[in-house]
Amino acid sequence: MTTDLTSGDHLQVSWKKRLWRPLAIGGFVLLFVAGLVAYVTIHRHATWENAHRGxxxxxxxxxxxxxxxxxxxxxxxxxxxxxxxxxxxxxxxxxxxxxxxxxxxxxxxxxxxxxxxxxxxxxxxxxxxxxxxxxxxxxxxxxxxxxxxxxxxxxxxxx
Known part of the structure; x- marks a missing residue:
């Protein structure tokens, strides 16, 4: 049994297929930036405290x-x-x-x-x-x- 995809179905499948890559890359970039911000915040606080202690x-x-x-x-x-x-x-x-x-x-x-x-x-x-x-x-x-x-x-x- 063969199923023919109508042109609308083909566009819908293709759109879903193409969406996962940008979402995966965006998620990776978001995690990377969040980790970088956390590292810089912690490091800067430690450096500030050490540099400004009595x-x-x-x-x-x-x-x-x-x-x-x-x-x-x-x-x-x-x-x-x-x-x-x-x-x-x-x-x-x-x-x-x-x-x-x-x-x-x-x-x-x-x-x-x-x-x-x-x-x-x-x-x-x-x-x-x-x-x-x-x-x-x-x-x-x-x-x-x-x-x-x-x-x-x-x-x-x-x-």
Missing amino acids: VKITYEVEGTAKAVKITYTGPVGDPEQIQDVTLPWTAEVTVENWVLVASVWATSSTPGGTVTCRLFADGQKVAEQTSDGGYISANCVGVTGNKFAPFPATRDVTD
């Missing part, structure tokens, strides 16, 4: 020098200063995400003695210097570990 800075100054003045980088990057410090001296400061470099500077206004400064960023030593003799000064400068990243187009400025 870092715990530990300052250490020790030695035999007297009448020591210490200047160090504060939490927002401004210098903070204390006078007539008795050594050893230690301070921990969590610097904000835009502070890329931290420093500690110890100077003695009396002759003689030694002074050593150390700077740690999240527990890793990034600088150390020792000085001795007359009017002494030791200066430690190191990177905080924060990375500069441009701000996104929209951000919460209340942080």
Whole structure:
């Protein structure tokens, strides 16, 4: 038994046959784009968080020098200063995400003695210097570990 397809039936079968390819390709492209968007969103968030986190800075100054003045980088990057410090001296400061470099500077206004400064960023030593003799000064400068990243187009400025 043979069936003859009328021209309308032939067009209908042909149309259905031709439709599956664009739909399959479109579905594949849609899944690919959705996966790409998810990856970029997750990666960008992780990068943003890592680049804009605070870092715990530990300052250490020790030695035999007297009448020591210490200047160090504060939490927002401004210098903070204390006078007539008795050594050893230690301070921990969590610097904000835009502070890329931290420093500690110890100077003695009396002759003689030694002074050593150390700077740690999240527990890793990034600088150390020792000085001795007359009017002494030791200066430690190191990177905080924060990375500069441009701000996104929209951000919460209340942080």
